[in-house]
Ligand code: SF4
């Protein structure tokens with residue numbers, strides 16, 4: 001029978017940054033939180049996340065005894081500025097579809113457990129961050145994120161991965177607390193552009209830019225278009241402003257060559273004009289929360305970002321997207337974006353937008369002409 005230190009050694013050998021252990025007891029407080037905020041999390045049930053079931057590890061592995069938590073720092077290397085400003089960092093090197101990075105190491109670690117007579121499951125719906133805190137690996141921030149007490153210089157750029165196993169190992173001492181310093185005057189809450197953070201570690205996920213960029217319904221409401229800023233997919237703002245993250249942000253990190261290689265594919269102009277084949281071969285394998293049916297939302301987000309850039313170089317792209325795109329949500333946003341960029345070129349472009357049948361787009365054009 002292998003020992004705890006054998007497992008710890010194997011985790012480091014497989015490239016993980018920290019290891020913790022907790023029991024496979026249920027997470028009753030987390031279950032209650034999900035029940036109390038059912039309305040805020042019903043979207044998660046709707047997309048099949050089944051978070052409630054994940055609060056009892058025995059529903060995942062009937063003979064569950066222990067949860068091993070392996071910590072992955074997803075921001076080990078830096079990303080090109082052109083991509084980092086528009087996409088949440090945790091999505092930039094996400095291999096859940098391509099299975100050419102972290103997935104291989106998870107698989108290899110499970111093989112190590114299996115070779116030593118231990119059965120394991122890696123459930124997506126178990127509360128990973130809560131498991132990591134119960135294993136004593138870090139604390140929470142008021143932005144609802146998990147902060148390591150050991151890696152990423154104490155920052156939140158971590159992905160705890162929970163392995164439910166059928167053997168008993170001594171658990172760590174829980175650190176289920178808020179670890180924010182008293183002197184931080186809720187910087188994250190003040191900085192959240194859409195008021196998703198409610199204080200004391202509470203979030204309304206439906207108001208978070210991350211949620212809005214991949215699950216938002218209809219054309220983005222006018223009052224959210226500027227606050228959602230330059231993010232196309234995801235949002236890192238409450239992490240970027242957090243003092244607990246500054247030590248890692250100040251570190252000189254090597255460039256992530258894998259992300260550099262796909263940087264061109266994620267250029268805003270290419271995303272705005274992409275067709276199905278481009279989307280499914282170059283984009284979806286890396287950012288997959290939206291299927292081809294939702295490509296309109298990708299394009300709408302890109303148009304909004306172009307508008308918020310105030311960069312006249314995008315006007316030609318926006319006009320082309322207006323003329324060539326059948327979706328009124330995309331066309332409506334291109335109109336808003338042109339008017340938000342403003343200036344003589346934008347006014348000329350807006351004058352040329354005619355022959356519109358959609359009421360939604362007609363209204364966007366009317367408003368744009370009024371304000372531009
Ligand atoms: S990710 Fe962005 S929108 Fe979401 S809570 Fe943080 S700052 Fe607010």
Ligand code: SF4
Nearest residue numbers: 141142180184188242
């Ligand atoms: S910004 Fe301040 S309050 Fe928010 S998570 Fe960081 S330390 Fe905590």
